[in-house]
Amino acid sequence: MSATAKKTKRTASRASRRQQLIDATMKCIARKGMSSTTLGDVAREAGLSQGIVNLHFESKENLLNETLRNIADDYKTQFNRALDKSGPDAANKLHALMELDLRPSILDRQKLAVWFAFWGEVKSRPRYREICKKSDEYYDEVVCTLCEEIIAAGHYKDVSPLAVATALTSMTNGLWLSYLISPKRFDRQIASNAVAEYLHSIFPKHFPL
Amino acid sequence: MSATAKKTKRTASRASRRQQLIDATMKCIARKGMSSTTLGDVAREAGLSQGIVNLHFESKENLLNETLRNIADDYKTQFNRALDKSGPDAANKLHALMELDLRPSILDRQKLAVWFAFWGEVKSRPRYREICKKSDEYYDEVVCTLCEEIIAAGHYKDVSPLAVATALTSMTNGLWLSYLISPKRFDRQIASNAVAEYLHSIFPKHFPL
DNA sequence: CAAAAATGAATGAGTATTCATTCAGATTAT
């Protein structure tokens, strides 16, 4: 009841209003692109008034920073949930992480458009770079550790955990790009096979075909 | 003699002026980001006057389209040259293409910033998408064909050429992103190893360690 | 009613585009 009551209220809690505006921002960036989304667009998308963003975020710069942080947090949550859900086995965990990046909740053109919009400005905005760097370091670290465990368990020779981790995270980012550019041509199954074949060829004992 | 004479001339040929403006645009995008480069910035960077871009390109939109086309052509030229230079052997050719993407002339933060700036707007600008799609299709096609040849020559089993091609092109795009975000942490050697290990594990006869 | 939230018109800084004017170099006439 109190949950539904929120809808009728014309004034929302500070937190939910901010989230609503961040969601609207992502929709606008996906539809119009970063360089032509205006605060007016965001307000209209949210069904609110012109000045609303400045009221809740002080500035456009702030809104964009918070939007990036939000999408990064969202990914991190899913990442950690995937890790938790997949038991203690390192190969299992690694497989779960790779599959996650091809799930519809992640491999979603709207979200990808937002990621790429921020990556597109990473070189000129130190703040964006910081946020992205921090996330990337964390994921690389986790994936690298999983690779080390698998290498130790399988006595694999001539395999560098760092190189494998680099290859894996790069591959998923690159797959995202090809989906963004050519959604029609992209085939989830082929992408999944590409990852599976790679894992099989590097760690045959842990990833049978 | 006539080549150096160009420098002293105050009025340049239409083609060279356009190229000069495109170069200035790329510098501006790399330094300030797509969403805050103005035509004034571009003109200043080129050492020319305010109205110069409209004189040569009619509109900003046009300038940006031509800039993307230019950077895509530039890549294509290098791609084809790498193919030509590396003799008739498919494995040689494939190796040359992968190395190309890690060469300083390609793996260059300024150029990458421009690529990502355009990719960041790909979803909302059909024109950008067309240009990128066309290029990608060509590269995938070439890489896929090379993989088919290698598979046939080496009688490799359970390897899908399309999946390998997808993995390879995705991997280089992803490596570019990690270099863009964390240039310090990025290690060309590790990136090179990642690609080499992958090729070795898939096509061991053709890519010894 | 008082405080908090939201509105939306007004402001002003900036930006793409236009265009009358300048100017360098090529062409033509003397």
Place this chain on the structure above:
DNA sequence: ATAATCTGAATGAATACTCATTCATTTTTG
């Protein structure tokens, strides 16, 4: 050869417009 004329590249001030931000007013909540 020199001067006069032409051409179109380049300029940069003016124009028209967009957009982030402000704030006086209204609405909602407690």
